[in-house]
Amino acid sequence: MEELVTVALDVMGGDHAPSEIIKGGVEAVNASKQVKVLMVGDEVKIKEELDKYTCDRERIEIVPTTEVISNNEAPVNAIRNKTDSSIVRCQRLVKKGEADAMVSAGSTGALLAGGQLIVGRVKGVHRPPLAPLIPTAKGFSLLIDCGANVDARAVHLLQFAQIGTIYMEDIIGVKNPKVAIVNIGAEEEKGNQLVKEAYPLLKECPSIHFIGSIEARDIPSGEADIIVCDAFVGNVILKLYEGVGNTLIHKIKVSMMSSLRSKIGGWLVKPALKATVKEFDASEYGGVPLLGLKGLVVKAHGSSSAQEIQRAIIQCITFKQQNINVRIEEVLNQ
Amino acid sequence: MEELVTVALDVMGGDHAPSEIIKGGVEAVNASKQVKVLMVGDEVKIKEELDKYTCDRERIEIVPTTEVISNNEAPVNAIRNKTDSSIVRCQRLVKKGEADAMVSAGSTGALLAGGQLIVGRVKGVHRPPLAPLIPTAKGFSLLIDCGANVDARAVHLLQFAQIGTIYMEDIIGVKNPKVAIVNIGAEEEKGNQLVKEAYPLLKECPSIHFIGSIEARDIPSGEADIIVCDAFVGNVILKLYEGVGNTLIHKIKVSMMSSLRSKIGGWLVKPALKATVKEFDASEYGGVPLLGLKGLVVKAHGSSSAQEIQRAIIQCITFKQQNINVRIEEVLNQ
Numbered sequence: 001m002e003e004l005v006t007v008a009l010d011v012m013g014g015d016h017a018p019s020e021i022i023k024g025g026v027e028a029v030n031a032s033k034q035v036k037v038l039m040v041g042d043e044v045k046i047k048e049e050l051d052k053y054t055c056d057r058e059r060i061e062i063v064p065t066t067e068v069i070s071n072n073e074a075p076v077n078a079i080r081n082k083t084d085s086s087i088v089r090c091q092r093l094v095k096k097g098e099a100d101a102m103v104s105a106g107s108t109g110a111l112l113a114g115g116q117l118i119v120g121r122v123k124g125v126h127r128p129p130l131a132p133l134i135p136t137a138k139g140f141s142l143l144i145d146c147g148a149n150v151d152a153r154a155v156h157l158l159q160f161a162q163i164g165t166i167y168m169e170d171i172i173g174v175k176n177p178k179v180a181i182v183n184i185g186a187e188e189e190k191g192n193q194l195v196k197e198a199y200p201l202l203k204e205c206p207s208i209h210f211i212g213s214i215e216a217r218d219i220p221s222g223e224a225d226i227i228v229c230d231a232f233v234g235n236v237i238l239k240l241y242e243g244v245g246n247t248l249i250h251k252i253k254v255s256m257m258s259s260l261r262s263k264i265g266g267w268l269v270k271p272a273l274k275a276t277v278k279e280f281d282a283s284e285y286g287g288v289p290l291l292g293l294k295g296l297v298v299k300a301h302g303s304s305s306a307q308e309i310q311r312a313i314i315q316c317i318t319f320k321q322q323n324i325n326v327r328i329e330e331v332l333n334q
Numbered sequence: 335m336e337e338l339v340t341v342a343l344d345v346m347g348g349d350h351a352p353s354e355i356i357k358g359g360v361e362a363v364n365a366s367k368q369v370k371v372l373m374v375g376d377e378v379k380i381k382e383e384l385d386k387y388t389c390d391r392e393r394i395e396i397v398p399t400t401e402v403i404s405n406n407e408a409p410v411n412a413i414r415n416k417t418d419s420s421i422v423r424c425q426r427l428v429k430k431g432e433a434d435a436m437v438s439a440g441s442t443g444a445l446l447a448g449g450q451l452i453v454g455r456v457k458g459v460h461r462p463p464l465a466p467l468i469p470t471a472k473g474f475s476l477l478i479d480c481g482a483n484v485d486a487r488a489v490h491l492l493q494f495a496q497i498g499t500i501y502m503e504d505i506i507g508v509k510n511p512k513v514a515i516v517n518i519g520a521e522e523e524k525g526n527q528l529v530k531e532a533y534p535l536l537k538e539c540p541s542i543h544f545i546g547s548i549e550a551r552d553i554p555s556g557e558a559d560i561i562v563c564d565a566f567v568g569n570v571i572l573k574l575y576e577g578v579g580n581t582l583i584h585k586i587k588v589s590m591m592s593s594l595r596s597k598i599g600g601w602l603v604k605p606a607l608k609a610t611v612k613e614f615d616a617s618e619y620g621g622v623p624l625l626g627l628k629g630l631v632v633k634a635h636g637s638s639s640a641q642e643i644q645r646a647i648i649q650c651i652t653f654k655q656q657n658i659n660v661r662i663e664e665v666l667n668q
Contacts, residue, residue, distance in 0.1 A: 184566055221580075233567065244554050268600075
């Protein structure tokens with residue numbers, strides 16, 4: 001029998017918590033016999049929701065907690081004070097080895113703070129980056145860092161490139177992934193202070209395949225597999241992707257209602273259009289791992305549905321099997 | 335008779351220089367009797383091109399130059415050394431008052447450097463920002479700064495907000511425009527060092543209508559009229575807008591070719607779709623002014639067609655009529 005992968009699920013985090021999150025946990029257990037889910041949160045609510053579904057209850061366990069960290073709380077304080085919050089409890093389960101991974105759609109800041117304070121960093125890692133896959137014309141690219149660690153230094157960007165390379169090779173299966181740094185021009189001398197300092201470090205690093213600067217215009221065409229930037233810029237890129245996509249799709253839909261001709265046309269193209277829009281939706285790519293921690297912490301989109309939670313939990317199987325932390329530690333401490 | 339607005343046109347800058355640029359100049363002269371164009375560049379080429387068109391030659395003058403500044407040159411050096419380049423000559427014409435404005439699709443860096451070194455800043459302006467209008471669901475917003483002045487300080491961001499407010503009120507006609515700062519969360523305590531420092535300055539400034547932070551996700555929906563950020567972030571936003579839009583439209587077009595049904599539908603929606611795409615194309619908004627200079631310098635998109643150049647030249651009429659530099663000087667030196 002295959003070994004179970006135990007995932008601590010923060011059922012209290014996210015716009016649709018707890019019902020959608022619990023449903024996602026149930027769906028994960030039903031989708032894979034390799035998964036065991038620890039439902040961490042309000043016991044009464046969890047029991048109420050679980051009663052609605054049929055599933056293998058032996059692979060579901062309830063971990064009752066009394067507190068919740070909201071998105072508006074200062075992360076470090078929240079992690080220190082709310083010791084019985086669902087996020088803190090999930091991270092402790094990972095730390096103690098009682099869970100192989102945790103998944104949460106809750107506060108990114110708290111997950112990052114707790115990741116460092118509770119789970120702990122892999123030796124040599126300065127700042128564990130949050131690294132989502134974003135859709136491109138060619139497939140997808142890794143955008144690293146999108147966390148809350150703003151005001152990065154050049155050496156952090158170098159680590160993001162190294163960690164991202166290991167992740168893309170071992171987990172995603174992209175051989176010799178191309179690394180580029182976000183810049184405002186293609187030339188080496190362009191950029192802000194941070195980029196100018198990071199550029200030579202990336203250029204000289206033997207463990208990555210650095211291809212130079214990338215302008216934001218070329219990110220969606222998929223010119224690079226790994227897009228390196230500080231978290232502020234990463235956040236802007238990730239969220240603008242979503243914003244431009246949504247607004248443009250909305251405008252296209254409205255334009256299709258503008259005449260009878262376009263209404264009929266709109267009805268005919270709807271299935272094809274829907275598939276394309278889905279393909280280009282960053283949130284479709286499941287959970288986002290916080291890399292470089294001594295355990296797996298996966299952030300799901302705040303607006304995650306049950307399906308997205310299910311997908312994030314299933315992803316944890318690959319993570320566990322490929323245990324990339326050993327390689328991260330090796331590469332960063334060479 | 336109305337007073338002529340004299341525009342120095344750098345015919346050597348841009349992907350389609352000189353022919354498309356010269357054509358744009360001719361079209362501007364034909365479109366408005368208020369415009370006179372000084373064609374600055376290679377005399378032989380300008381004459382050759384002009385012979386192709388019918389236009390009022392009395393409102394076109396040739397200013398022969400021998401040098402060209404390319405996009406790859408270090409801007410400050412280029413401005414200092416290539417004194418007979420089309421950009422430097424255009425800026426000198428503005429400086430001496432022989433032209434009311436200049437338009438160039440050439441090197442942004444050189445335009446910015448020359449703007450400061452040759453044309454000169456309005457008293458009190460630290461860094462003249464480049465401020466394009468970007469399309470949103472509600473119309474458009476001003477994105478300020480998108481220039482090459484990276485590593486801004488908090489006081490620069492405050493000035494961008496003040497200058498942007500004057501521009502939106504006087505030139506674009508938006509009353510009491512809403513100002514927001516690009517941030518990675520809505521809460522006041524979030525952000526990188528720069529944003530944390532700029533936030534209170536913006537909040538306390540009486541001459542602007544500050545509404546707080548804006549996440550990149552909400553920029554395309556048009557929540558704010560003026561989007562304040564440092565030039566690195568502004569550049570990423572501007573170019574990603576273009577990149578995501580292009581890639582998404584490309585994917586939609588491909589998807590419409592996927593079946594007979596969607597092909598027919600695609601043909602039916604084509605006119606409506608085309609209009610929407612055009613409406614959401616940042617380059618459709620004409621030239622981008624460099625604000626806060628003692629004269630008008632307008633940057634046209636590098637890939638400008640004749641039509642875009644024509645539009646950028648025509649824009650200069652409003653600029654001249656509304657002479658906003660007096661107000662900028664007043665507000666910044668209060």
